[in-house]
Amino acid sequence: MKPAIPCNGPEVAALLTRALDPAQEFVDGGTTLGSVHGMAAWLRRQFADDLERQTLCLATDNRDLIAAALLSSLAGGPIVLLPYSFSAQALSGLHQATGCRHALVDPEQPPPPGMEPIRPLGEGGGTAAPLPAIYPDEELLRLYTGGTTGAPQLWSKTGTNLFGEALFLAAHFAVSSSDRIVATISPAHIYGLLYSVLLPLVSGASVVPGIPSFPEEIVRCVRERKATVLVSVPPHYRVLRGKGCLGDALRLAFSSAGMLDVTDNNAFSLANRCGIVEIYGSTETGGIALRNRSCGERGFTPYSTIDWQIHNQRLQIRSPYLSPSLPLDAAGGYLANDWVEADGATAFQLRGRTDSVIKVGGKRVDLEEVKAAIKYMQGVSDCLVLALPDRGSREHRIVALVEGPFVEIEDIRTLLMTRFEPYALPGAIKTIDRLPVTDNGKVDREAVLKLFMP
Structure with a gap:
């Protein structure tokens, strides 16, 4: 395989140095980009005197707080820990497993057991305060997933992994400050994190507050907010069947975290002027490929930043979004856990997971x-x-x-x-x-x- 196209390090670095309109809304009708950067600078200063890099547990699903924590970590602040659940049991287990001493929480929210609460709301002052030099290739985030076996798994991500993928998505889909995003999935999930925190952060788009999940909530939210981008999951697209058009403003709809049923896809595409872009990837690999069946695409087309080939009916990739925790071959390649079949020279079709075969x-x-x-x-x-x-x-x-x-x-x-x-x-x-x-x-x-x- 050829080397994967690297992420542009200076482009990631520019996130903290580029000209910024502090009045641009990050949260639609709420927190501005200036406030997010201000909170990030405040948060970075809280850990400035630590000789060793600390960790910070995200015990919140507020996107502005999460964005500030990620920017702070990118600038050398604490490594962010993202739990697989906000339950007391999960947070207590994370504390015991990692020894994390600080948790980012909402105002008035009690901190997880054994952790000191950090509440930066209001500390930013709405000013895009300068941040120190950044470290895009250093560890930025540790995600804890539930795992298919029920046992939590840990995956590390660097600034290049996460911000690099967000920059690719913004460029590929022409997401800009004129876009408004509705997400029906929590930012504590890697898919929700990328599309409802990092994507608006790097593109200037605004994200609608809250996480609508019931069909009437989703429809009302998209229509009333005149959303241009919907970020959702297969179960939610299923319950949207028969709900009609979500509004003339909607131009992009994304689906991930599972396979989208073709009937649900067709129903949505017939009712709306845009089809659904399905994203193939995982927490540990980042995004790998996409397809839009309403455009006649049967197979998944890999991102232009990824090099790939099919090896013994499995997908082998080299990607700038791969977690450093993954076992790679000598050339930096990773063999994905799916059976695939070539669909022409530029795409592939999924044929099932390798771990779906058992012995009885x-x-x-x-x-x-x-x-x-x-x-x-x-x-x-x-x-x-x-x-x-x-x-x-x-x-x-x-x-x-x-x-x-x-x-x-x-x-x-x-x-x-x-x-x-x-x-x-x-x-x-x-x-x-x-x-x-x-x-x-x-x-x-x-x-x-x-x-x-x-």
């Missing part, structure tokens, strides 16, 4: 194949197929949770028996009105596990 009784079962068979039954909106540890055994038991309350479980079993060997059949099948999901649009694994507990 020594025989291979592809959970994605079982899921696909169920999902395309009449009356099924979505489904989840998992392999759960079987108590008292080293084997796994396969279970299926089906979104389709009027589908008969026996009909599902009958279909699967015609397609798969007995060892590949789910031992337990349950139907539900809606798959349980977290605020970030991911399947709520804990809630799913409770449904199958004996």
